[in-house]
Amino acid sequence: FGYYTYISTLYSVILFxxxxxxxxxxxxxxxxxxxxxxxxxxxxxxxNETLLFFTFSLDIAVLIKTLQHLH
Numbered sequence: 252f253g254y255y256t257y258i259s260t261l262y263s264v265i266l267f268x269x270x271x272x273x274x275x276x277x278x279x280x281x282x283x284x285x286x287x288x289x290x291x292x293x294x295x296x297x298x299n300e301t302l303l304f305f306t307f308s309l310d311i312a313v314l315i316k317t318l319q320h321l322h
Contacts, residue, residue: 274304 278300282293 270305270308271301275301278304 275297278297279293282288282296282300
């Protein structure tokens with residue numbers, strides 16, 4: 252039980268970093284460099300871009316899975 256809990260926790264952390272944390276930080280520093288907008292506006296924009304990235308990634312994963320199922 253302990254080993255599988257450890258592995259699933261590790262995978263969860265990796266997925267969180269890959270699909271949420273790294274894109275959030277990337278988009279944040281890209282947005283921060285553009286101009287002198289407020290921090291709240293930047294965070295709202297970055298959250299929106301991160302969710303769009305996640306949605307796009309999920310759509311691509313579903314498309315790949317569907318195409319694999321057809322062959």
